[in-house]
Amino acid sequence: MRIRWTVPAADDLESIKNYLQRHYPHFAEPTVRTIYERIRSLKAAPHRGRPGHRSGTRELPLTPLPYVVVYSVKPEAVEILHIHHGAQDWR
Numbered sequence: 083m084r085i086r087w088t089v090p091a092a093d094d095l096e097s098i099k100n101y102l103q104r105h106y107p108h109f110a111e112p113t114v115r116t117i118y119e120r121i122r123s124l125k126a127a128p129h130r131g132r133p134g135h136r137s138g139t140r141e142l143p144l145t146p147l148p149y150v151v152v153y154s155v156k157p158e159a160v161e162i163l164h165i166h167h168g169a170q171d172w173r
Contacts, residue, residue, distance in 0.1 A: 083128055
């Protein structure tokens with residue numbers, strides 16, 4: 083199964099990286115790498131996350147990181163829709 087990133091999801095990851103580089107530079111690279119690797123793991127187990135709050139979506143909490151990946155499983159790919167910080171009001 084392929085992973086397909088939407089523009090909003092790629093923008094979310096870029097924003098996370100930029101924020102961490104400004105405020106916590108030593109966490110930026112390992113955090114972004116962990117997020118990316120956890121998302122890649124959906125190739126092998128696309129239904130691993132919990133059912134999402136919006137119809138047709140799933141959510142992958144990235145514990146212990148404070149992020150949640152919102153995605154949908156399509157026949158040909160896992161589509162990454164957004165990456166939210168747990169403290170955001172995104173539901």
